[in-house]
Amino acid sequence: MPVTVNLPHSGSDPLRCTASCANPSAECMERRSRSLTIGLVNNMPDAALEATEQQFLSLLSAASDGFSVSLVLYSLSGIPRGASAQNHIDQKYRSTESLWDTELDGLIVTGKEPIAPNLADEPFWHSFASVVEWARKKTYSTIWSCLAAHAAVLYMDGIQRVRSSQKCSGIFDCTRIAEHPMTANLPARFRLPHSRWNGVREPDLTRSGYQVLSRSDGAGVDCFVKQEESLFLFFQGHPEYKLDTLLLEYRRDIGRFLRGEASVYPKSPQGYFDHRTLSELLEVQREAAMRPHEETFARLAMLLSTAGAEDGWRTTAATLYRNWLRYISSEKKARMQKERAEAAMPAEVLPQGVLEPALRTPAVLMTR
Secondary structure (H helix, E strand, O other): OOEEEEOOOOOOOHHHOOOOOOOOOHHHHHHHHOEEEEEEEOOOOHHHHHHHHHHHHHHHHHHOOOOEEEEEEEEOOOOOOOHHHHHHHHHHOEEHHHHOOOOOOEEEEOOOOOOOOOHHHOOOHHHHHHHHHHHHHHOOEEEEEOHHHHHHHHHHHOOOOEEEEEEEEEEEEEEEOOOOHHHOOOOOEEEEEEEEEEEOOHHHHHHOOOEEEEEEOOOEEEEEEEEOOOEEEEEOOOOOOOOOHHHHHHHHHHHHHHOOOOOOOOOOOEOOEOHHHHHHHHHHHHHOOOOOHHHHHHHHHHHHHOOOEOOOOHHHHHHHHHHHHHHHHHHHHHHHHHHHHHHHOOHHHOOOOOOOOOOOOOOOOOOO
8 A cells, every 4th residue: 555654744644643432443443553653764864865765665665555554754863964955854854852742653763874983972872862762662663774773782782783894785695593473474585685884793682682583694684673662673784775776875885986985996786786787897897997087987877877686675575564564553453452441441440550651562572
């Protein structure tokens, strides 16, 4: 089903539609449990801001069969923006500070290319930490994507990411290693994009109570979870990437090398380009030191405009996100059933404290 993007200045606002039946029927609870409000905290740099919106919008649309999803966009304070990007944010985004007095069914948080060696020294760190604390109590589940996953585990458990000698970029074979609601209907092996310099190590995660769901020989830990008051789902990779995303990143990284902003010519993404394109890209790399940079980049742009790239992860990505939406819907329905049962009980037989506002507790607890 199509996903609706809820703009901050629109007439209808799902965050304010909190009225509900005093004693909802089973049909009403089923309908409400399948109507989900998902937040996207988009921390990507200006050049990728709108593309990231479209990636997640497309993926949620592919995964939302049977669900009505309203997507609400948020901007984290402390991230400097150019005039054009700031204008876009002013038109379509809300500040994460508006989260504190509301609840969402689910949340997705993207990463941001760091400018400080230590993530805790980033200017957005305190705002990010506040989002983590809010998400623990006010969502049924939250997805932390790539660099956001690294920042979240550092904040929560002091787990440090480790930098690799070369960038982990490409489409990697991943193996499902645990049975979990998030891996339902996935094959034993599947392919997903990764694009990062840093990673977190599996022993560090398991010691702190995280459950690794999938890993790759080439990329390390792929997907992992931790059961907080909300279920936290972490991706080191990028299920949301479109077919040309790695291509565009590769072109950007070559541009950085040619401008002297990087010391090493980037390797082409693993398992991504076809053999013809790979051969021609290697030729461009060999000639880069002998040609003027303008000529090299022009030839590269022409080559990449006709490059053949390997797909094959969109079905897996949609399955992962459909599992996530199903989990959220199930938790939402379980909470409504519990509230209906408590409302029907005479006050004198209710357990002590049950009339007090309660934090969300998951209906399904995961084994660690």
